[in-house]
Amino acid sequence: xxxxGTLFKLQIFGESHGACVGVVIDGCPAGLPLKVEExxxxxxRRKGGKQKGTTPRQxxxxxIFKSGxxxxxxxxxxxxxxxxxxxxxxxxxxxxxxxxxxxxxxxTAHHKFGGFEDYRGGGHFSGRLTAALVGAGVVAKKLLKxxxxxxxxxxxxxxxxxxxxxxxxxxxxxxxxxxxxxTVKGLPIGLGExxxxxxxxxxSHAVFAIPAIRGIEFGTGFAAANMFGVDHNDAIVDAxxxxxxxxxxxxxxxxxxxxxxxxxxxxxxxSSTPKEQITWNWExxxxxxxxxxxxxxxxxxxxxxxxxxAVTAIxxxxxxxxxxxxxxxxx
Numbered sequence: 001x002x003x004x005g006t007l008f009k010l011q012i013f014g015e016s017h018g019a020c021v022g023v024v025i026d027g028c029p030a031g032l033p034l035k036v037e038e039x040x041x042x043x044x045r046r047k048g049g050k051q052k053g054t055t056p057r058q059x060x061x062x063x064i065f066k067s068g069x070x071x072x073x074x075x076x077x078x079x080x081x082x083x084x085x086x087x088x089x090x091x092x093x094x095x096x097x098x099x100x101x102x103x104x105x106x107x108t109a110h111h112k113f114g115g116f117e118d119y120r121g122g123g124h125f126s127g128r129l130t131a132a133l134v135g136a137g138v139v140a141k142k143l144l145k146x147x148x149x150x151x152x153x154x155x156x157x158x159x160x161x162x163x164x165x166x167x168x169x170x171x172x173x174x175x176x177x178x179x180x181x182x183t184v185k186g187l188p189i190g191l192g193e194x195x196x197x198x199x200x201x202x203x204s205h206a207v208f209a210i211p212a213i214r215g216i217e218f219g220t221g222f223a224a225a226n227m228f229g230v231d232h233n234d235a236i237v238d239a240x241x242x243x244x245x246x247x248x249x250x251x252x253x254x255x256x257x258x259x260x261x262x263x264x265x266x267x268x269x270x271s272s273t274p275k276e277q278i279t280w281n282w283e284x285x286x287x288x289x290x291x292x293x294x295x296x297x298x299x300x301x302x303x304x305x306x307x308x309x310a311v312t313a314i315x316x317x318x319x320x321x322x323x324x325x326x327x328x329x330x331x
Contacts, residue, residue, distance in 0.1 A: 004205070004206060004209065004314070005027070005314065005318045006318055006321075006322065007027045007318055007321040007322060008025065008027050008028065008140065008143075008314065008317045008318040008321050009025070009026045009027050009318075010023055010024070010025055010026075010136050010314065011023065011024045011026070012129055012132040012133065012136075013132075014082075014083075014085075014124070014128075014129065014132065015118045015120070015121070015123040015124050015126070015128075016085070016118075016120060016121030016122050016123055016124075016126035016128040016129075017085060017118070017120035017121045017123075018085060018118060018123075019084065019085060020082040020083055020084045020085055021082070021083050021085065021128055021129050021131055021132050022066075022080065022081055022082035022083060022132055022135075023080075023081060023132035023133070023135055023136045024078050024079070024080045025068070025078065025079040025080075025136055025139060026078045026079075027321070028068065028074050028076070028078075028079045028139060028143075029074065029076065029143070029326060029327060029328050029329060029330050030073075030074055030075055030076030030328065030329050030330070031073060031074065031076075031329050031330035031331065032073065032074040032139070032142065032143065032330045033072060033073055034069060034072060034073065034074055034139065034142070035072050036062055036063060036065075038138060038142070039062060039063050039135060039138050040062065042134050042137065042138050042306050042309075042310070043061040043062065043063075043131070043134060043135070043138075044061075045134075045303075045305070045306040046061070046130060046131060046134045046303055046306050046307060047061060047303075060084070060086070061083050061131055062083075063081035063082070063083060063135050064081065064082050064083070064084065065079070065080065065081050066080040066081065066082060067079065067080040068080060074330075076328070076329070079139065081132075081135050083131045083132065083135065085128070096290065096292070096293075097119060098281050098282050098283040098284075099279050099280075099281050099288065099290050100279060100280070100282070101271050101272055101277075101279065101292055102271065102277055102278075102279050103268070103271035104122065104125075104271040104272065105122060105125035106119065106122075107280075109123065109125060110282075125211065126211070127211045127212070127297075127300060127303075129211075130210060130211070130303075130307045130310075133209070133210070133307055133310045133311055133314075134306055134307055134310045136310060136314055137306075137307075137309060137310020137311065137313050137314060138310070139317075140310070140313035140314045140316070140317040141309070141310075141313045143317045143320070143326050144313055144316060144317055144320065146186050147184065147185070147186040147187060147316065148184065148185045148186060149182065149183075149184050149309045149312050149313045149316070150182070150183055150184075150185075150309065151180055151181065151182040151183075151304075151305035151306070151308040151309045151312075152180070152181060152305055153178055153179070153180055153301060153302070153304075153305060154178070154179040154180065154181050154264060155178055155179045156168075156176060156177075156178040156299055156301060156302070157169065157176035157177070157178065157299075162302075165178065165299070166298065166299060166302075169298040169299055170298065172275070173274055173275055174269070174273050174274070174275040174298075175269040175270035175271075175272075175273040175275075175296075175297070175298050175299060175300075176269050176298065176299050176301075177212075177214075177266065177267050177268045177269045177299070177300075177301055178266075178267050178299060178301030178302070178304075179264055179265070179266055179267070179301070180264065180265050180267060180301060180304050180305055180308055181262070181263070181264045181265075182261075182262070182263055182264075182265075182305075182308050182309065182312055183260050183261065183262050184250070184260065184261035184262075184312060184316065185260050187250065187256045187258070187261055187316070188256065188258070188323075188325065189241050189255070189256060189257055189258040190255050190256065190323070191255060191256040191316065191319045191320065191323060192251070192254045192255045192256060192319060193254065193322075194253060194254040194255070195254065197254075198251070198253075198254025198255070199251045199254060199255065199256055199261070199315075199319070200218055200251055200254065200263075201254070202315045202318075202319070203216075203263065203311075203312060203315050204216050205315075206311035206312070206314060206315050207265055207308065207311055207312075209311065210265075210304065210307050210308065210311060211300070212267050212268050212270070212271075212300045212301075212304075213265055213266070213267060213268075214266045214267070214268045215265065215266035216263060216264070216265045216266075217263060217264055218248070218249035218250075218251055218261075218262070218263040219246060219247050219248045219249025219250070219251075219262055219263070220232065220247040220248075220249070221249075221263075221264065224247065227247075232247045233247070234246060234247055234248050234259075240258055241257050241258035241259065242258065242259060243257070243259055246259050246260060246262060249261060249262045249263055250262060265304075265308060267300055267301035267304050268300075269299070269300075270296055270297050270298065270299065270300050272292040272296040273291075273292060273296075274291050274292060274293075274296075275291060276289050276290070276291045277289070277290065277291065277292075
Protein backbone atom coordinates (compact mmCIF):
# COMPACT_ATOMS: atom_id res chain seq x y z
CA UNK A 1 0.00 0.00 0.00
CA UNK A 2 1.16 3.57 0.62
CA UNK A 3 2.64 2.92 4.08
CA UNK A 4 6.11 1.78 5.06
CA GLY A 5 8.07 1.33 8.29
CA THR A 6 7.57 0.00 11.82
CA LEU A 7 8.47 2.75 14.28
CA PHE A 8 9.53 5.46 11.84
CA LYS A 9 6.45 5.00 9.67
CA LEU A 10 5.54 6.83 6.47
CA GLN A 11 2.41 7.31 4.45
CA ILE A 12 2.75 9.09 1.11
CA PHE A 13 -0.13 10.66 -0.77
CA GLY A 14 -1.01 12.80 -3.77
CA GLU A 15 -0.88 12.70 -7.57
CA SER A 16 1.38 14.27 -10.17
CA HIS A 17 -1.23 16.79 -11.33
CA GLY A 18 -3.31 16.99 -8.15
CA ALA A 19 -3.12 19.84 -5.65
CA CYS A 20 -0.04 18.42 -3.96
CA VAL A 21 1.99 15.40 -2.97
CA GLY A 22 2.95 14.79 0.62
CA VAL A 23 3.97 12.51 3.44
CA VAL A 24 2.90 11.79 7.01
CA ILE A 25 5.67 10.55 9.28
CA ASP A 26 4.31 8.76 12.33
CA GLY A 27 6.85 8.06 15.06
CA CYS A 28 9.16 10.98 14.44
CA PRO A 29 10.72 11.73 17.85
CA ALA A 30 9.77 14.91 19.68
CA GLY A 31 12.38 17.62 20.16
CA LEU A 32 14.06 17.42 16.75
CA PRO A 33 14.93 20.92 15.47
CA LEU A 34 13.65 21.19 11.90
CA LYS A 35 13.55 24.22 9.64
CA VAL A 36 12.21 24.57 6.11
CA GLU A 37 15.62 25.75 4.88
CA GLU A 38 17.13 22.39 5.78
CA UNK A 39 15.17 20.79 2.95
CA UNK A 40 16.49 23.05 0.23
CA UNK A 41 19.66 21.18 -0.75
CA UNK A 42 18.07 17.74 -1.20
CA UNK A 43 14.89 19.08 -2.80
CA UNK A 44 17.02 21.00 -5.32
CA ARG A 45 18.99 17.83 -6.10
CA ARG A 46 15.76 16.02 -6.93
CA LYS A 47 14.41 18.69 -9.27
CA GLY A 48 14.32 18.36 -13.02
CA GLY A 49 15.58 21.03 -15.38
CA LYS A 50 18.84 21.47 -13.49
CA GLN A 51 20.84 19.40 -15.94
CA LYS A 52 20.66 18.19 -19.52
CA GLY A 53 18.38 15.18 -19.91
CA THR A 54 15.84 16.02 -17.18
CA THR A 55 12.28 17.32 -17.44
CA PRO A 56 11.80 21.10 -17.76
CA ARG A 57 8.90 20.95 -15.29
CA GLN A 58 9.78 23.08 -12.27
CA UNK A 59 8.11 23.16 -8.84
CA UNK A 60 9.18 25.12 -5.76
CA UNK A 61 9.22 21.92 -3.71
CA UNK A 62 9.71 23.45 -0.30
CA UNK A 63 7.68 21.65 2.37
CA ILE A 64 4.58 23.15 3.91
CA PHE A 65 4.12 21.66 7.39
CA LYS A 66 0.56 20.86 8.42
CA SER A 67 1.15 19.08 11.73
CA GLY A 68 3.83 17.78 14.07
CA UNK A 69 5.99 20.92 14.06
CA UNK A 70 5.79 23.85 16.49
CA UNK A 71 8.36 26.64 16.79
CA UNK A 72 10.59 24.72 14.35
CA UNK A 73 10.75 21.69 16.66
CA UNK A 74 8.97 18.35 16.17
CA UNK A 75 6.21 17.73 18.70
CA UNK A 76 6.04 13.92 18.60
CA UNK A 77 2.67 14.04 16.82
CA UNK A 78 2.48 12.81 13.21
CA UNK A 79 4.64 15.09 11.07
CA UNK A 80 2.73 16.07 7.93
CA UNK A 81 4.32 17.96 5.06
CA UNK A 82 3.01 18.74 1.59
CA UNK A 83 4.66 19.85 -1.65
CA UNK A 84 2.35 21.84 -3.89
CA UNK A 85 1.89 21.17 -7.61
CA UNK A 86 1.77 24.52 -9.36
CA UNK A 87 3.36 23.82 -12.74
CA UNK A 88 1.15 21.21 -14.40
CA UNK A 89 0.09 20.75 -18.03
CA UNK A 90 -2.67 18.18 -17.85
CA UNK A 91 -3.75 18.69 -21.44
CA UNK A 92 -0.74 16.72 -22.61
CA UNK A 93 -2.38 13.61 -21.16
CA UNK A 94 -5.97 14.13 -22.33
CA UNK A 95 -4.88 13.40 -25.92
CA UNK A 96 -3.38 10.00 -25.08
CA UNK A 97 -5.96 8.74 -22.59
CA UNK A 98 -6.89 5.69 -24.66
CA UNK A 99 -3.33 4.77 -25.63
CA UNK A 100 -1.42 3.50 -22.56
CA UNK A 101 2.32 4.12 -22.68
CA UNK A 102 4.34 0.88 -22.93
CA UNK A 103 6.43 0.36 -19.81
CA UNK A 104 4.30 2.76 -17.74
CA UNK A 105 1.53 2.10 -15.22
CA UNK A 106 -1.20 3.47 -17.53
CA UNK A 107 -2.53 0.05 -18.57
CA THR A 108 -2.26 -1.77 -15.23
CA ALA A 109 -3.65 1.17 -13.21
CA HIS A 110 -6.59 1.48 -15.62
CA HIS A 111 -7.50 -2.16 -14.99
CA LYS A 112 -6.73 -2.11 -11.27
CA PHE A 113 -8.93 0.92 -10.57
CA GLY A 114 -11.57 0.50 -13.23
CA GLY A 115 -10.75 3.69 -15.10
CA PHE A 116 -11.18 5.94 -12.05
CA GLU A 117 -7.43 6.52 -11.60
CA ASP A 118 -5.97 9.99 -12.07
CA TYR A 119 -4.06 9.43 -15.30
CA ARG A 120 -2.61 12.94 -15.59
CA GLY A 121 1.16 12.76 -15.46
CA GLY A 122 0.98 9.21 -14.18
CA GLY A 123 -1.14 10.22 -11.18
CA HIS A 124 -0.15 8.45 -7.97
CA PHE A 125 2.35 6.33 -9.91
CA SER A 126 4.43 9.32 -10.96
CA GLY A 127 8.01 10.06 -10.03
CA ARG A 128 6.53 13.27 -8.61
CA LEU A 129 5.81 11.27 -5.45
CA THR A 130 9.55 11.01 -4.82
CA ALA A 131 9.38 14.61 -3.59
CA ALA A 132 7.57 13.23 -0.54
CA LEU A 133 10.20 10.50 -0.11
CA VAL A 134 13.04 13.03 -0.29
CA GLY A 135 11.25 15.21 2.28
CA ALA A 136 10.99 12.26 4.66
CA GLY A 137 14.61 11.44 3.91
CA VAL A 138 15.74 14.85 5.12
CA VAL A 139 14.17 14.10 8.49
CA ALA A 140 15.61 10.58 8.58
CA LYS A 141 19.13 11.79 7.75
CA LYS A 142 18.95 14.29 10.58
CA LEU A 143 17.99 11.53 13.00
CA LEU A 144 20.96 9.43 11.88
CA LYS A 145 23.38 12.18 13.02
CA UNK A 146 26.93 10.88 12.42
CA UNK A 147 25.88 8.24 9.91
CA UNK A 148 26.43 9.42 6.34
CA UNK A 149 24.34 8.26 3.40
CA UNK A 150 25.67 9.21 -0.04
CA UNK A 151 24.66 8.07 -3.51
CA UNK A 152 26.19 8.84 -6.89
CA UNK A 153 25.77 7.89 -10.53
CA UNK A 154 28.04 5.07 -11.69
CA UNK A 155 27.01 5.07 -15.34
CA UNK A 156 24.40 6.36 -17.79
CA UNK A 157 23.52 4.29 -20.86
CA UNK A 158 26.53 2.11 -20.09
CA UNK A 159 28.90 5.07 -20.04
CA UNK A 160 30.88 6.15 -16.97
CA UNK A 161 30.95 9.63 -18.52
CA UNK A 162 27.49 11.00 -17.72
CA UNK A 163 27.55 13.60 -20.51
CA UNK A 164 28.44 10.93 -23.04
CA UNK A 165 25.57 8.75 -21.83
CA UNK A 166 23.05 11.59 -22.08
CA UNK A 167 24.28 12.46 -25.54
CA UNK A 168 23.39 8.91 -26.58
CA UNK A 169 19.78 9.62 -25.62
CA UNK A 170 19.76 12.95 -27.42
CA UNK A 171 21.27 11.47 -30.58
CA UNK A 172 18.75 8.61 -30.60
CA UNK A 173 15.84 10.88 -29.59
CA UNK A 174 15.10 8.23 -26.97
CA UNK A 175 15.44 7.66 -23.21
CA UNK A 176 18.22 5.81 -21.39
CA UNK A 177 18.81 4.22 -17.99
CA UNK A 178 21.67 4.12 -15.52
CA UNK A 179 23.36 2.63 -12.46
CA UNK A 180 23.39 4.43 -9.09
CA UNK A 181 25.50 3.38 -6.10
CA UNK A 182 24.82 4.18 -2.44
CA THR A 183 27.36 4.02 0.42
CA VAL A 184 26.52 4.34 4.11
CA LYS A 185 29.31 5.00 6.61
CA GLY A 186 29.25 4.88 10.41
CA LEU A 187 26.65 2.17 10.95
CA PRO A 188 26.75 0.13 14.17
CA ILE A 189 27.05 -3.63 14.09
CA GLY A 190 23.82 -5.61 14.30
CA LEU A 191 21.18 -3.46 12.60
CA GLY A 192 18.50 -5.57 10.95
CA GLU A 193 16.63 -8.77 11.69
CA UNK A 194 17.37 -12.09 10.05
CA UNK A 195 15.20 -13.41 7.24
CA UNK A 196 12.26 -11.15 6.38
CA UNK A 197 13.54 -7.95 8.00
CA UNK A 198 17.19 -8.25 7.04
CA UNK A 199 18.90 -5.00 6.08
CA UNK A 200 18.95 -6.09 2.43
CA UNK A 201 15.25 -7.04 2.53
CA UNK A 202 14.09 -3.73 3.97
CA UNK A 203 16.30 -1.57 1.77
CA SER A 204 15.24 -3.53 -1.30
CA HIS A 205 11.59 -3.12 -0.33
CA ALA A 206 12.02 0.65 -0.04
CA VAL A 207 14.17 0.93 -3.16
CA PHE A 208 11.54 -0.69 -5.35
CA ALA A 209 9.08 1.99 -4.26
CA ILE A 210 11.16 4.38 -6.38
CA PRO A 211 9.64 4.39 -9.87
CA ALA A 212 11.78 2.87 -12.66
CA ILE A 213 14.02 0.64 -10.50
CA ARG A 214 14.79 -2.69 -12.14
CA GLY A 215 17.44 -4.30 -9.95
CA ILE A 216 19.58 -4.09 -6.82
CA GLU A 217 22.81 -5.73 -5.68
CA PHE A 218 24.80 -5.49 -2.44
CA GLY A 219 28.58 -5.55 -2.34
CA THR A 220 29.96 -7.72 -5.11
CA GLY A 221 26.38 -8.56 -6.08
CA PHE A 222 25.83 -10.79 -9.09
CA ALA A 223 29.57 -11.03 -9.72
CA ALA A 224 29.72 -13.21 -6.58
CA ALA A 225 28.19 -16.04 -8.60
CA ASN A 226 31.46 -16.32 -10.55
CA MET A 227 33.80 -16.24 -7.51
CA PHE A 228 35.27 -18.94 -5.27
CA GLY A 229 34.27 -18.89 -1.62
CA VAL A 230 37.74 -18.16 -0.33
CA ASP A 231 37.91 -15.11 -2.60
CA HIS A 232 34.44 -13.83 -1.79
CA ASN A 233 34.63 -14.24 2.00
CA ASP A 234 35.73 -11.04 3.75
CA ALA A 235 38.58 -11.71 6.18
CA ILE A 236 37.95 -10.09 9.59
CA VAL A 237 40.85 -7.81 10.53
CA ASP A 238 40.14 -6.76 14.13
CA ALA A 239 37.66 -6.76 17.03
CA UNK A 240 35.66 -3.91 15.48
CA UNK A 241 34.59 -6.26 12.68
CA UNK A 242 36.57 -4.42 10.02
CA UNK A 243 37.21 -6.65 7.03
CA UNK A 244 40.05 -6.72 4.50
CA UNK A 245 37.58 -6.67 1.59
CA UNK A 246 33.89 -5.79 1.43
CA UNK A 247 32.36 -8.25 -1.00
CA UNK A 248 29.38 -8.60 1.38
CA UNK A 249 28.63 -4.90 1.09
CA UNK A 250 28.57 -4.43 4.86
CA UNK A 251 25.84 -6.99 5.57
CA UNK A 252 26.26 -10.55 6.87
CA UNK A 253 23.40 -12.78 7.99
CA UNK A 254 20.99 -9.91 7.43
CA UNK A 255 22.80 -7.66 9.92
CA UNK A 256 25.15 -4.74 9.39
CA UNK A 257 28.71 -5.80 10.25
CA UNK A 258 30.28 -2.41 10.93
CA UNK A 259 31.79 -1.96 7.48
CA UNK A 260 30.47 0.42 4.85
CA UNK A 261 27.05 -0.56 3.53
CA UNK A 262 27.40 -0.55 -0.27
CA UNK A 263 24.79 -1.35 -2.89
CA UNK A 264 23.86 -0.44 -6.44
CA UNK A 265 20.57 -0.13 -8.28
CA UNK A 266 19.62 -0.32 -11.95
CA UNK A 267 17.32 2.41 -13.26
CA UNK A 268 15.43 1.66 -16.46
CA UNK A 269 15.02 4.11 -19.36
CA UNK A 270 12.13 6.53 -18.94
CA SER A 271 8.92 4.92 -20.24
CA SER A 272 7.73 8.22 -21.70
CA THR A 273 9.99 8.56 -24.72
CA PRO A 274 9.64 10.80 -27.80
CA LYS A 275 10.57 7.82 -29.96
CA GLU A 276 7.66 6.30 -31.91
CA GLN A 277 6.22 3.18 -30.26
CA ILE A 278 3.37 0.80 -30.84
CA THR A 279 0.62 0.35 -28.24
CA TRP A 280 -2.98 -0.80 -27.89
CA ASN A 281 -5.83 1.73 -28.19
CA TRP A 282 -8.58 0.50 -25.86
CA GLU A 283 -11.21 2.65 -27.59
CA UNK A 284 -10.60 1.41 -31.15
CA UNK A 285 -9.38 -2.05 -30.04
CA UNK A 286 -6.47 -1.76 -32.43
CA UNK A 287 -2.74 -1.27 -32.25
CA UNK A 288 -1.44 2.12 -33.28
CA UNK A 289 1.80 4.05 -33.53
CA UNK A 290 2.33 7.03 -31.25
CA UNK A 291 5.00 9.08 -29.52
CA UNK A 292 4.78 10.62 -26.07
CA UNK A 293 4.42 14.40 -25.95
CA UNK A 294 4.92 16.65 -22.94
CA UNK A 295 7.75 17.21 -20.46
CA UNK A 296 9.68 14.11 -19.48
CA UNK A 297 13.14 13.04 -18.37
CA UNK A 298 15.38 11.49 -20.99
CA UNK A 299 17.14 9.80 -18.07
CA UNK A 300 15.42 9.37 -14.71
CA UNK A 301 18.65 8.03 -13.19
CA UNK A 302 20.05 11.57 -13.09
CA UNK A 303 17.53 12.47 -10.38
CA UNK A 304 17.66 9.20 -8.45
CA UNK A 305 20.73 9.58 -6.17
CA UNK A 306 19.02 11.85 -3.63
CA UNK A 307 15.88 9.67 -3.67
CA UNK A 308 18.01 6.59 -3.07
CA UNK A 309 19.68 8.32 -0.12
CA ALA A 310 16.25 9.21 1.25
CA VAL A 311 14.73 5.72 1.23
CA THR A 312 17.97 4.27 2.63
CA ALA A 313 18.00 6.78 5.49
CA ILE A 314 14.32 6.05 6.17
CA UNK A 315 15.01 2.31 6.54
CA UNK A 316 18.05 2.88 8.72
CA UNK A 317 16.28 5.38 10.98
CA UNK A 318 13.52 2.84 11.53
CA UNK A 319 16.04 0.10 12.36
CA UNK A 320 17.94 2.42 14.71
CA UNK A 321 14.68 3.11 16.55
CA UNK A 322 14.04 -0.62 16.86
CA UNK A 323 17.45 -0.93 18.52
CA UNK A 324 16.61 2.08 20.71
CA UNK A 325 19.61 3.94 19.32
CA UNK A 326 17.35 6.89 18.53
CA UNK A 327 15.35 8.06 21.57
CA UNK A 328 11.67 9.01 21.42
CA UNK A 329 12.59 12.47 22.69
CA UNK A 330 15.63 14.26 21.25
CA UNK A 331 17.54 16.05 24.01
